[in-house]
Amino acid sequence: MTHKKTKIYMGCMLALVSVFGLYNFTIYADDDAQYKTPLSEKALHGQALWQQNNCFSCHQLYGLGGYLGPDLTNVFSAENKGPEYIKAFLNSGVKTMPKFRFSEAEKEALTTFLKEVDASGYYPNYNATITPDGWVTIEYKNEKSQE
Amino acid sequence: MNTIRNKTSILFIATALLALLLGMIFGILSGLQYILPEFIKEILPFNSLRPFHVTSVIAWIILCAVGGIYYYLPNSEALRLYSARLLQIHYFLFLIIGLAVYYSYFTGDFGGKEYLEFPPYLMLPILFGWLLFGINYYKTMVGKIRNWPVYYWMWGTGIIFMTYHLSEAYLWLHPEIKNNFIKSLAIQWKAGGSFVGSWNMLVYGTAIYLMAKIKGDDSIGRNRKSFFFYFLGLTNLMFGWAHHIYIVPTAPWVRYVAYGISMTEWIILFHMLYEWKKSLPEETKIKNLLPYKFLVMADVWVFLNLILALLFSIPAINFFTHGTHITVAHSMGTTIGINTTILLASVLYIITKNKPDINLSFISKGFRIFNVSLLLFWLCLLAAGVKRSHWMYFTKGIPFSEMQSQSHWIYVAFLLFGTGIFIGLLVITLPVLKTIITTYNLKGINENEHP
Numbered sequence: 001m002t003h004k005k006t007k008i009y010m011g012c013m014l015a016l017v018s019v020f021g022l023y024n025f026t027i028y029a030d031d032d033a034q035y036k037t038p039l040s041e042k043a044l045h046g047q048a049l050w051q052q053n054n055c056f057s058c059h060q061l062y063g064l065g066g067y068l069g070p071d072l073t074n075v076f077s078a079e080n081k082g083p084e085y086i087k088a089f090l091n092s093g094v095k096t097m098p099k100f101r102f103s104e105a106e107k108e109a110l111t112t113f114l115k116e117v118d119a120s121g122y123y124p125n126y127n128a129t130i131t132p133d134g135w136v137t138i139e140y141k142n143e144k145s146q147e
Numbered sequence: 148m149n150t151i152r153n154k155t156s157i158l159f160i161a162t163a164l165l166a167l168l169l170g171m172i173f174g175i176l177s178g179l180q181y182i183l184p185e186f187i188k189e190i191l192p193f194n195s196l197r198p199f200h201v202t203s204v205i206a207w208i209i210l211c212a213v214g215g216i217y218y219y220l221p222n223s224e225a226l227r228l229y230s231a232r233l234l235q236i237h238y239f240l241f242l243i244i245g246l247a248v249y250y251s252y253f254t255g256d257f258g259g260k261e262y263l264e265f266p267p268y269l270m271l272p273i274l275f276g277w278l279l280f281g282i283n284y285y286k287t288m289v290g291k292i293r294n295w296p297v298y299y300w301m302w303g304t305g306i307i308f309m310t311y312h313l314s315e316a317y318l319w320l321h322p323e324i325k326n327n328f329i330k331s332l333a334i335q336w337k338a339g340g341s342f343v344g345s346w347n348m349l350v351y352g353t354a355i356y357l358m359a360k361i362k363g364d365d366s367i368g369r370n371r372k373s374f375f376f377y378f379l380g381l382t383n384l385m386f387g388w389a390h391h392i393y394i395v396p397t398a399p400w401v402r403y404v405a406y407g408i409s410m411t412e413w414i415i416l417f418h419m420l421y422e423w424k425k426s427l428p429e430e431t432k433i434k435n436l437l438p439y440k441f442l443v444m445a446d447v448w449v450f451l452n453l454i455l456a457l458l459f460s461i462p463a464i465n466f467f468t469h470g471t472h473i474t475v476a477h478s479m480g481t482t483i484g485i486n487t488t489i490l491l492a493s494v495l496y497i498i499t500k501n502k503p504d505i506n507l508s509f510i511s512k513g514f515r516i517f518n519v520s521l522l523l524f525w526l527c528l529l530a531a532g533v534k535r536s537h538w539m540y541f542t543k544g545i546p547f548s549e550m551q552s553q554s555h556w557i558y559v560a561f562l563l564f565g566t567g568i569f570i571g572l573l574v575i576t577l578p579v580l581k582t583i584i585t586t587y588n589l590k591g592i593n594e595n596e597h598p
Contacts, residue, residue: 003294012378013304020385027337027401028318030330035398037329044326054257054264057197062332062395063470065261067535068181068193070547071470095184095548098192120328121396124539128394128466135406136462140396 037120039113046113049106058096062123068096073123076115083111153221155234159214160494161583162242163207164576167487170203171569178562182555195252198264202248204482205262205346210241211490212349213280216302218497219356220287229286237279244272260335263316270317277310296359296368297377301352308384309345312338333389333397340388347486348384354442354489357496361439376415383408390460394469402462409460416453419446437507437514438499441492444518448484451525452477467540473532476525483521483568494579502582513574520567527561 039047050056056065059072075081087107093099102110119141127139177196179186191199221228228234248265251257258266284306288299295303316338318324319331359367367373389397389405433439455477459468468474498505531554538550 006294009300009374016378016381016385023386023404027334028324030398032398035329035396037327037396039326039328047325047328048258051260051264052258053255054194054198056261057194057264060470062392064332064336064392064395066193066197067470067472067475096180096188096193098188098194117328123394123470125394125466126540130463130466134461134463136393136466138394138396 037116039116042109042112043116044113045106046109046111049102049110050113053098053100061117062121071123072114072117073121074118076111076118083115086111086114153217153228153231153234155231155238156214156217157497157583157586158238159210159217160497161580162238162245163210163214163490164494164580164583166203166210166245167207167572168569168576170200170207171565171572173200173203175562175566175569176200178558178565181558182562191253194257195255198252198257199249201262202252202265206245208346208350208482208486208490211494212305212346212353213237215353215490215493215497216284216349220284222500223360224292226287226291229283233279233283237276237283240272240276240279244269244276260316260319262339267317267320270313274310274313277306277313281306281310294369296355296365297373298352298356298359298368300374300377301348301355304381305345305348305352308348309342312342312345316342329396332395333392333401336391336395337388340391341384343481344380344384344388348380350486350489351380353493354445357438357489357492358442361436361442361496362433376418379411379414383412387412387460390465393462393465406460406462409457412453412457412460416450416457419450419453437511438492438496440511441488441495441514444514445485445488445492448480448488452480452485455480467536468532470539471532471535472528473536476528476532479521479528480525484525487572491575498579498582501586505582506578509578510575513571515571516574517568517571520564520571524561524564524568527557527564531557531561 058066058069060066061071061073063071063073065071075086076083089097090102090107090110091100121141122139125136125138129137131137173196176187176191177193177200180188180193180196217228217234220226247269251265251269256266257264259270263270284303288295288303292299316335318334318338324331324334355368355373359365386404386408389401390409393402393405455473459465459473459477495507495510499507534554534557535550538545
């Protein structure tokens with residue numbers, strides 16, 4: 001016979017897992033156009049190259065990745081940087097950066113990927129607002145302000 | 148002397164210790180590239196070294212936790228393991244996958260996302276291994292033990308959630324998710340945050356198990372309070388992950404939930420303070436046991452890292468710490484300070500049960516070197532994080548390379564103390580590995596091996 005306490009714990013587990021299931025479904029199926037950041041075919045190719053060459057071992061996007069190199073979230077639109085700057089760096093092998101041999105088409109794909117990442121938001125989010133309850137209201141790109 | 152049932156469980160542990168040492172060597176080589184950028188760059192560039200380091204350390208945590216669970220079930224609990232054959236298949240499967248992952252990193256054949264950089268198809272046999280572990284665990288336990296103590300719940304849910312979240316980490320292969328950059332990034336961090344929570348279930352379950360066995364107090368694993376904290380931890384595993392991506396432009400409700408859930412960890416912090424005060428007059432006999440000392444030290448690391456985690460789970464603080472080495476300090480503090488210390492306690496508990504005359508004074512010295520080095524290493528990371536945050540938010544026009552150059556001496560100290568951690572771990576693990584190898588050769592060790 002199952003102990004009374006075990007039954008209670010199993011009930012708690014069932015309740016928690018049910019909420020978790022609903023929560024996961026909402027996240028996976030979420031299709032809110034306001035937060036959608038679709039990638040073009042060329043950018044998807046760039047994203048695949050980014051992963052195949054493990055670029056995030058040194059670089060970050062939205063501060064996520066390794067810290068040996070700079071964050072590249074907004075490198076496309078940054079002052080004095082942009083597409084030519086990105087392309088010049090890709091095969092440079094400067095400092096710790098491996099000496100890659102990207103073709104022109106691959107450089108273009110990676111640059112397009114970074115362009116579309118750039119269009120998805122800001123990092124660092126300098127215009128974010130910090131409220132007294134500890135919350136941070138971030139600035140969304142293209143007037144996609146929230147709250 | 149006890150005989151060891153399921154020698155494969157000891158193989159898991161020995162392999163885990165080797166992975167730990169390899170992970171430390173890769174870590175030191177990575178640290179060297181921070182201060183000498185051209186160092187072995189042609190043979191092992193940083194984009195290979197980092198996954199070598201991270202995967203080896205994750206392998207240490209998982210293999211040691213899994214090996215411990217396989218060991219405890221038949222040896223301490225006198226349960227008959229459902230299938231020794233499944234256990235062996237599990238071990239050799241993980242060993243072969245590990246070698247395949249190393250090969251892929253060495254040849255630069257990546258394709259996965261951060262922390263799971265190997266080609267995605269290698270995840271299939273890994274998931275199969277977890278399935279085998281799950282079958283063996285539940286078939287061994289269900290119906291054999293009534294009213295499970297909390298550590299059995301933790302191990303059981305750890306296995307299920309690990310399998311689930313490792314699968315979830317590959318949802319990006321679905322075109323609908325891959326084509327939506329922010330959604331893909333969010334799910335990647337959801338899976339990553341939660342599979343760390345899942346292995347924590349295995350490791351913290353081991354810590355409670357050990358504490359109950361060392362103190363001979365079964366109530367530790369059965370009282371209501373233990374279950375309350377188990378469910379609190381599980382809730383954080385499920386819903387707390389989004390504090391990793393507060394700054395990513397996802398729908399705000401995801402971040403609200405994470406903020407609310409993460410703040411429940413204050414309860415754990417206050418409870419720890421309360422319990423410490425209560426547990427001061429502990430029996431000296433227990434206090435002097437080395438595995439117990441390791442567990443107490445793990446508590447200190449839990450305390451330090453919990454404070455750090457709680458602070459940067461507040462979005463206003465996270466805003467400044469995100470994307471800096473302060474996050475690394477937390478992950479190093481938890482994987483090395485908490486997980487590694489608990490798992491070493493588990494290894495020492497097993498070893499001293501089988502070979503009580505092992506020389507522990509040498510290991511104690513290693514433990515001191517390890518902890519002092521880790522504390523200084525942790526402080527270096529915090530300093531590097533503060534420096535980077537200051538550069539990001541309070542300076543203008545200083546190029547990234549100049550900021551890195553200004554941080555040079557912090558990185559030198561970071562490498563020095565990282566090497567100290569390695570030396571400490573070497574002093575702890577070498578006698579243990581030697582004992583395992585010697586004990587293996589003892590006649591009769593397989594006498595109680597299950598069919």
